[in-house]
Each structure stands twice: as structure tokens, then as C-alpha cells.
Amino acid sequence: MHRILTFLILATGAIFAADALSGQVEKQPLNMSAIVMFLIFVGATLGITYWAAKKTKSAKDFYTAGGGITGFQNGMAIAGDYMSAASFLGISGLVYMKGYDGLIYSIGFLVGWPVILFLIAEPLRNLGKYTFADVASYRLKQTPIRTLAASGSIATVILYLIAQMVGSGKLIQLLFGLSYEMAVVLVGVLMILYVAFGGMLATTWVQIIKAFLLLSGATFMAFAVMAHYNFSFGELFSHATELKGIQIMSPGGLVSDPVSAISLAIALMFGTAGLPHILMRFFTVNDAKEARKSVFYATGFIGYFYILTFIIGFGAIVMVFQKPEYLDAAKHAISGGYPILGGSNMAAIHLSHAVGGDFFLGFISAVAFATILAVVSGLTLAGASAISHDLYASVFRKGRVDSMTEMRVSKMATIALGIIAIIVGIAFENQNIAFVVGLAFAIAASANFPILVLSMYWRRLTTRGAVIGGALGLGSAVMLVILSPVVWVSILGNKTAIFPYEYPALFSVTLAFVGTWFFSITDKSESAKEEQALFDAQFIRAQTGIGAEGASSH
């Protein structure tokens, strides 16, 4: 039981909810160098937004940045979307706490990318225009499929936003000394400005700049740590094990139960391939060639970044652990041990101070703030597109809408989502939100991914099968998370969980695929035959790009 509990707390606490620096944090004194550097970032990005606003003239510009983004730029932006504050602070914090287990998790987050490249990237680019629902509904009935795909997208986006907003409030409070509410409002307002005025073009460049800053900062930290040990991993590890014990060099109790391990692996792998803000980025490049390059660069940047976080985590063990200046004296007095100020998620932040002093601490704090801003902007744009393109233009107006009206609706949706983000950010301040990012991944894996991949590759898919299967995936993912230990025991206060595993993906993804298969093959309607007959033409376009929507404005 103890092992399961430890697993639960660490797995969900550190990874899926690392954005949400849960628990109480103390407001810190104003950190001037961090604030100045952050203001420079905001000034520069607002300048980009002004430039982007002038170039954003149609719905196509708004959703896809005009389609002129290169594979390298898009790879950087995708990596930026993926390298959230969760990855940076959460995984380095987990390495700091548990050593090797942190590496296990980063590998899980990476391995979905090759599969996205091999199976999804190219058909997605060739069939879609603005959202992944374009692809799922390519030969099926627009109204039900888009409604379902948009529900999956909006649910994923809002859950992710909750985690990001609460995390940002706590982080900014801790790093900058601003009040929680002020931090949340500031993030919400800046994000609305970027997205509503600058659309995808501004969102992409904010993401690229932030990815560059984050990779540079992390590289510097890892380099400083390694330089200290003459670039010998052996020396770094042996010093770290002297402090924390030899067990940090091997897998701990984190992944002890095979069902949970496989379920988590499925959620990470297929969930990544179903995240709407990631999928949307494939429409910003000109063709399938650039789409493939995007994934190659993104995988490279993300993999490199995870190697850096591993070094940073070990660096924090040798340079932050047991050091009196980072010790949380109050907690130390009560419970002993060597807790660090702000909790283990702050390990990378303290390390930045240890290797680069106040100035570099300010830089990394500003980068962490910028990271949150960039990630929430990408999420909001994806949510706004699902509302304006899928629900408003396609379902409500049946496609009879001009580009200007559609763009206006997406801007209104952006503002609405921004306000919702601020409200949920404030409402969830003291709630236990350990489950939200896990749930977002579960929904992406169980509702979005199966319909997307089956619509691309399976001739016999019908509207009925996709709607029932997708709804089963969505419904079961939500239900199983509620019945799991994370919500049923930790939040609702019941003694034992009805569903014993903390990750539902193994079951909900299977249910979605089996449901879609069964209700498709038993669908004998005339419309089902028509949908199946359209497969050949769709498959040719998906595989060759013949007839594909040229994303760039000619």
C-alpha cells in the first residue's frame, strides 16, 4: 500500500501536475532582475504581436500563420509547446528527488514523437486545413464528428489551462513576489493580447523565442554542472550518490505495477498524438516535407532538453541539496530532512542561483514565466479554433461563412477562453488539481487519437462507429479518472478506489478502438457505404498530397 501511495503521489504529483506547484507557497520579496528581464521579454513579444497583427488578414492567417513557417521553426515551436514549466521544473525536480526515475518519465514523454512522424504527420498535413477535426470529418458527417472532435479538443485545452494557470500563479508568486491573483490576471491578459491580435504567427514566434531561451538557459546550467566535474558523468554521479545514496542510480518503486506502467505509457504515447495544440502546428507548414522535418527537429530538441533536465536534476543534488541557503528551515525544524524552499519542483530554480548568482536566477525565473505564457497561448489558440472553425463555421453555419466573420468569432472565442482561464485559475488556487493533466492526456489518447488514426487508415470506419467509439473513449476516460485513487480517494475522501489504477488509458483507449470497430462494421446504412467508398480518394490525397490544401497564401 505504501509503495502504491508513493507511486501515486510522485507519478501524478510530480509529472502530470508539476505545472501545478501544489500546496501553499510563500510569497517572496520582489525579484528585480527577474522582473526587468521578464519585462524585456514581454516588450519584445508584444512588438512581435503588433507586427503579426498587421500580417494576419484572414482566417487562414489566424489559424496557420499563413502557412509559411519552415520545418525548423515549426520544430522549435512544437518543442516549445511540449517543454512546459511542467517538463522543466517537474522532471528536473523528480530527478533531484528520485534520480533515475526522472529519466524513465522523460523517456515516456519522448517516445510518442517518432510514432507521430511515422503514422500521423503526413496524412494530417495533407488532409487538414486548420484543425484535426478537418481530418477526422474528411469523409464522415461533418456535424456529429466535428462536435465530438471539438468536445475532445476543448476538454483537453481547458484541463491543461487549469493546470497551467494555477501553476503560473504559484510560480510567479514564488519567483517574482507578485500576488497570486495578479499573476493569474497578468498571464490571462497577455495571452489574450498575443492570440487575439497576433493569431498563430505571434503565438508561433513567442513559442520559438521562449524555446530558444529555455534551451539556452538549460544548456548553460547543465554545462556549468558538468564543468564542475571535468565533464565526467562518473564523478558527478559518485558525488551525488555520496549525498543521496546509491539507489538514485536505479529504478525506484515508481513504476512497480505493470498495468499502471503500461497504461501510463499508452497515455503518454497516444495522448501526445492527440493533443490539439500540437496537431494544429502541422498546418502552419507548407507541405508534408516540412511537416516531417518539423517532427525531426522537435524530437531532437525535446530529447536534448530531457538529457539536460537529467543533468540539471543531478546538479541540484550536488549543489542545492543540504545547502543551508536553499533549506526550508521552518519545514526542516518540524519534519527534519533537507526540504528545499518552495518544494522539490524548485530544484532547477535554486540550481540556477547556485551556478549563476542572482542575475542568472532572474533569467531562469523570467524564462519560466515566459514558458507558461507561451504554452497557454498555444492552448488558447487551439481551443479557439475548435470553437470558431469546428463548432461555429462548420456545425452551426454549415460552412456558409466568410473568412472575416470566422476570424472575428475566433478572436471572441480567444477572449472568452482567456477570461475562463483567469476565472478557473483563481477558483482552483487551493484545489487539489493533481489529476487534471493526466485526465487531459487520457482524453487526448482515448477520444482524439483513435478517431484521427482510424479515419486516416481504416476504410470501414463510419460516422456511427466514430461517434460511438469516440464518445465511449471520452466518457470512460473521465469516469475512470473520477473512480481512480487520484480523485475518488484523494479528493472525494473515500477509503478505497473503485478503479484501482491511476491511469485509465489502457482501458479507455481499448474501449474506444473496440467500440469504433464494432459500431462501424455493424453499420449497414447507405451513408456508411458512401463513406467507405470515399476512402480511396482520401487515402490517395493523404499519402501523396494530391489536391491538398496549400497552406501558404499564394
Next chain:
Amino acid sequence: MNKETVEKIKANPDYQKLISTRNSFAVKLSILMLAVYFLFILLIAFNPAFLGTPLSSGSVTTVGIPVGMGIIVFAIVLTGIYTKRANGEFDDLSNSVKNSLKDH
């Protein structure tokens, strides 16, 4: 795309070659990635001690470190291999299918 064009493309040998070679290549690489990852996860679940074995006697670095780092590098290399082949060989085939439509 009308029915006639669809049938014409399906009969094009370059198209058939593109579909069979690329899809089998993509499936093989996907299975390779999944197999490596699930093997790693199952190793952790059933035999974590193996990954905790020191690389050499007296060393604190364990087998798990190069294995873990290796999987990260492996994922990057696989995407590189696929991208290189798809942007060359597969795109050439796909362009020749496109050009065959223009001639008529």
C-alpha cells in the same frame, strides 16, 4: 478527385510502390520504437535490478544510464532516418505520381 483519377492513380506502379514501401517502412519503425520502449518499461516493472547493475565494479554509473540515454538518442535517430528517406525516395515517387496526372 473523380473516380476515374482515383482508378488511374491506383493503377500507377509508382503509386503502388510508394504505398507498399513507405507503409511497411513506417510500420517497421513504429514497431521498433514501441518494442524498445515497452521492453524498457517491462524491464523496470519485472527486473529493475538489472538496470541497477553497475557498469563496472567500483563504478556508481549503472547499466540503466546508457540504456535510458540510448533510448532518447534512438528515438531521435529513428525520426532522422525516416525523414531522410521520406524527403528523398518517397517524395520522388509521390512527385512522379503527380506528374503523371499533368501529362494528360
